Amino acid sequence: MLHSPLNRQLAERHHASAPLVAAISSLGRAAKRIAFELRGAGLAGLLGDAGTTSHQGEAQQKLDLHANDLICAELRFSGTTGIVASEEIEQPHLLNDTGSLAVLIDTLDGSSNIDANMPVGMIFSIYARLGSSPSADVLQPGCQQLAAGYVIFSSATVMVVATSGRVDAFTLCPYTGDFLLSLAAITTPVTSQYYSVNEGYAATWDPATQQFVAAHRIGRRGRYVGALVADFHRNLLYGGLFLYPADHSSGQPVTKLRLCYEGNPLAFIAEAAGGAGSTGRQRLLAIQPTNLHQRVAIAIGSRDDVAAYEAALRAQ
Numbered sequence: 576m577l578h579s580p581l582n583r584q585l586a587e588r589h590h591a592s593a594p595l596v597a598a599i600s601s602l603g604r605a606a607k608r609i610a611f612e613l614r615g616a617g618l619a620g621l622l623g624d625a626g627t628t629s630h631q632g633e634a635q636q637k638l639d640l641h642a643n644d645l646i647c648a649e650l651r652f653s654g655t656t657g658i659v660a661s662e663e664i665e666q667p668h669l670l671n672d673t674g675s676l677a678v679l680i681d682t683l684d685g686s687s688n689i690d691a692n693m694p695v696g697m698i699f700s701i702y703a704r705l706g707s708s709p710s711a712d713v714l715q716p717g718c719q720q721l722a723a724g725y726v727i728f729s730s731a732t733v734m735v736v737a738t739s740g741r742v743d744a745f746t747l748c749p750y751t752g753d754f755l756l757s758l759a760a761i762t763t764p765v766t767s768q769y770y771s772v773n774e775g776y777a778a779t780w781d782p783a784t785q786q787f788v789a790a791h792r793i794g795r796r797g798r799y800v801g802a803l804v805a806d807f808h809r810n811l812l813y814g815g816l817f818l819y820p821a822d823h824s825s826g827q828p829v830t831k832l833r834l835c836y837e838g839n840p841l842a843f844i845a846e847a848a849g850g851a852g853s854t855g856r857q858r859l860l861a862i863q864p865t866n867l868h869q870r871v872a873i874a875i876g877s878r879d880d881v882a883a884y885e886a887a888l889r890a891q
């Protein structure tokens with residue numbers, strides 16, 4: 576029922592195991608701490624660049640690193656997470672020898688938005704450990720996820736959690752500090768009036784994508800926040816298509832978003848809500864990852880919109 580607390584809803588309606596409930600609850604504790612830090616970041620000197628570059632060659636925001644530390648500490652404390660893999664860390668990290676789960680994290684998504692007080696998010700993807708090696712644990716196809724979710728830090732702090740076939744949203748109660756069920760059994764409209772793509776890059780797309788977007792935008796409203804979680808969340812609730820196509824300007828297709836901790840968790844959520852997640856040519860959840868930080872093109876959201884884009888690419 577609405578306002579059911581996170582751990583009870585996970586156990587009773589998602590039939591999540593105790594280790595999985597513990598891991599997601601620890602992510603909820605980390606999210607509360609991040610939400611608190613974000614509110615005062617401008618006064619605590621936590622905004623802006625950390626002055627470091629990640630192993631992926633990207634400038635790191637102070638809060639990227641701070642969120643990473645908070646999340647890893649809470650996951651370690653939960654005891655049920657054996658392996659954590661993060662956008663900010665090159666290799667998977669052993670937290671607890673006995674932990675049965677592997678958790679993959681985009682610790683702060685849309686972090687370039689932070690200084691302008693725009694929405695940001697955290698994305699998580701949870702697998703059962705296979706037990707052979709940390710890299711095998713984290714390089715599983717997205718269809719093997721036990722659960723996936725994100726937290727959007729905006730006017731409210733909302734955690735969305737999906738297990739196979741069910742998506743619920745929990746709002747952080749400002750009075751009690753608990754994540755309480757606010758939207759139950761979310762389904763996403765099969766088509767929509769919204770589309771989200773950075774049209775500043777249109778000249779770099781393949782011709783079929785250029786033609787598709789030029790036609791798809793007619794009669795639709797463009798919404799693009801610059802934080803994947805924020806665009807995805809609006810599209811999940813209202814319907815919409817989020818596209819991040821490859822950049823072909825160098826001759827070779829170059830993509831930006833990461834499969835393992837951006838594409839797969841959001842595709843798992845989209846499919847559980849009746850939507851779809853694709854590269855434009857194949858289902859994201861069917862891809863066998865080869866590298867923790869590998870990048871893919873992404874077309875995700877309303878089922879019929881994703882299918883229309885895939886058909887446009889097939890026809891080219």
Ligand code: AHG
Pocket residue numbers: 662681683684685686687773801802803804831
């Ligand atoms: P992150 O902050 O985790 O690196 O993710 C940023 C991503 C994603 O959140 C967003 O949709 C995309 O970058 C925006 O990219 P552009 O600024 O190139 O449009």
Ligand code: MN
Pocket residue numbers: 681683684685803837
């Ligand atoms: Mn991201």
Ligand code: MN
Pocket residue numbers: 662681682683684685686
């Ligand atoms: Mn990030």
